[in-house]
Each structure stands twice: as C-alpha cells, then as structure tokens.
Amino acid sequence: MVVTFLAAGLYFFVSQNVAHTLIFIICAVGVDADHLFDYVRYIHQSKSKATILGFLSGKYFHLSNRLFVLLHSWELSLIGLWLYFTGIGAVYLPIALGLATHYLVDSMTNDVGFLSYFFSVRVAHQFKLNKIVNNVPDRFDNIIHL
Numbered sequence: 001m002v003v004t005f006l007a008a009g010l011y012f013f014v015s016q017n018v019a020h021t022l023i024f025i026i027c028a029v030g031v032d033a034d035h036l037f038d039y040v041r042y043i044h045q046s047k048s049k050a051t052i053l054g055f056l057s058g059k060y061f062h063l064s065n066r067l068f069v070l071l072h073s074w075e076l077s078l079i080g081l082w083l084y085f086t087g088i089g090a091v092y093l094p095i096a097l098g099l100a101t102h103y104l105v106d107s108m109t110n111d112v113g114f115l116s117y118f119f120s121v122r123v124a125h126q127f128k129l130n131k132i133v134n135n136v137p138d139r140f141d142n143i144i145h146l
C-alpha cells in the first residue's frame with residue numbers, strides 16, 4: 001500500500017492531474033476486487049459457506065486449484081499503454097500505470113512468479129494453480145480439485 005501511494009504521489013507530481021491520480025489509485029487498489037470472482041466460483045462449486053475470513057484467507061485458490069484473477073493481467077496494462085500512446089485517450093495512462101504498479105507490488109510480495117500475472121499464461125494452463133504458480137505447497141497436492 002505504501003508503494004502504491006508513493007507511486008501515486010509520483011504520478012501526481014509528474015501529471016499535476018488530480019482526477020487521473022485518483023484513477024491511478026483506484027486501479028492500483030481496486031484490482032483485487034477480481035478475487036471475488038474466484039471466491040464466489042469456489043463457494044458455488046464446493047457448496048461451502050461464504051465468510052469474510054474465508055475470502056480474505058485466499059485458501060480458495062489452493063482448494064479449487066484455480067487462479068482466474070481476471071484483472072491481474074499485464075495484457076490490460078499493455079492495452080492501456082497502447083490506447084494512450086495511440087492517442088485514443090489520456091485516461092488510459094493512469095489506468096495502465098495503476099495496474100502495472102499493482103502487478104509489480106504483487107509480483108514482489110507474492111511467491112507466485114512473474115508470468116502468472118499474464119492472462120495468456122493462465123489461459124494456456126487452463127487456470128490451474130499448480131501449473132501456473134511456482135511453489136504450490138505440497139499439502140495441497142491431495143486436495144480434490146474442483
């Protein structure tokens with residue numbers, strides 16, 4: 001979170017644009033909302049009870065052996081940069097950079113491997129966590145995958 005706000009401060013310092021800085025922050029922080037899709041899918045398929053702690057734990061990624069996190073995709077940031085540099089809209093720069101900041105921080109703090117943040121890599125591995133992520137703990141190997 002500190003890195004995100006430092007990056008947002010740097011973005012504001014360079015752009016002098018409050019609205020775009022807010023968009024940067026919303027994208028950098030709000031992208032984790034996509035975990036909800038993975039959690040709801042897990043709850044639906046496992047018939048488990050939904051709890052806030054269950055959601056926050058992130059164990060459902062391992063229990064379902066799936067990693068969708070659809071907004072955690074470098075492709076989105078690259079598309080945003082392309083839209084910005086082709087002149088389609090200045091608003092795509094803070095979106096692209098906010099997303100990129102989140103992906104970089106996630107990549108450094110989660111032991112899941114840089115490539116797992118590419119949608120195309122997750123698709124190629126059929127969203128199977130144990131195929132995408134570097135170090136899936138052994139204790140999850142015997143779990144029935146959904």
Ligand SMILES: [Zn+2]
Pocket residue numbers: 031032072102106
């Ligand atoms: Zn994230």
